[in-house]
Amino acid sequence: MIQSIDYAAMVALLRAAETKVIDKHEWLGQLDAYAGDGDHGTTMKRAMGCIETAIGASAEGDLPALLTDVGWALLGVDGGSTGPLLGTLFNGLAESAAGQSALDAAAFAAAFEAGLAAVQRQTKAQPGDKTMMDALVPAVQALRSAADGGLGVAEALDNAAAAAEAGAVATTDMQAKFGRARNLGERSKGSPDAGATSMSLLFRAFAEAAA
Ligand SMILES: [Mg+2]
Incomplete structure (x- = not known):
């Protein structure tokens, strides 16, 4: 079980995300x-291909640089707001992780809070609007609660994944804003939001890699 997120652990988390998202991309x-x-x-x-390229080009062992490289790679992904918002999330993680070689549960939660805050400067979407925020916001809250409760990174990520999945499922009956x-x-109701669902896949993959 992963105790803290260093460079090698983050690479493992990202590669697990690549595998899961590529496996599920037709469904998305x-x-x-x-x-x-x-x-x-x-x-x-x-x-996910851009993430793998960024990992391959990254400086071995430098966690903040890895997060920065992944963030910039995602910012350049074509296809609506997905790439820019994911890139913004990772750049927020990178800024929070600056100067640190490994993040414990509290630092990891703080990094995601910084990432979420950066995303919230780019979009006015709130939970309930049927977007990725319906998964991301509860996941970050779960990371914080877990860290404050003394749980380790792996347990925190498991809680975050469950929160993200519940948030994604709950978008089914929401009207898109x-x-x-x-x-x-009204006709946007009846299917879960794709962005919330892919966000939940990222957290589930992270949790599985950390377990
Ligand atoms: Mg689309």
């Missing part, structure tokens, strides 16, 4: 096609 595209343009699966698959799905109004 189907979810997006329900009320959007159906490109979320291919966008996320491309994003952002993106193309917004134009469908």
Whole structure:
């Protein structure tokens, strides 16, 4: 079980995310096609490729630099707001991790709080709007609660994954307030949001890699 997130652990988390998202990308595209343009699966698959490229080019052992490289790689991913928002999240993580070679549960929670704050400067989406925020916000809150409760990183990530999954499932009955799905109004209800779902996959993959 991973006790803290250093460079090697972060690489393991990211590679687990790549595997899971690439495995599920057709399903993510189907979810997006329900009320959007159906490109979320291919966008996320491309994003995972960019993460792998960033890992390969990264300076071995330098956690903040890895997070920065991943953030910048994601910022450049085409396909609507997904890449820029994920890139912003990772750049927020990187800023919070500056000067640290490993993050314990408290530092990891603080990093995600910084990442979330950075994302919130880019989007007005709130939980309830049927976006990635419906998974990301409860996941970050779960990381904080776990850290404050003295849990380790692996347990914190397991709680965060469960919170993200619950948040993603809860978007099924929500009406979209952002993106193309917004134009469908009531008809955007009935399928979970693709972005919230992919965010929950990231946290579940992180949790599995840390366990
Ligand atoms: Mg789309």
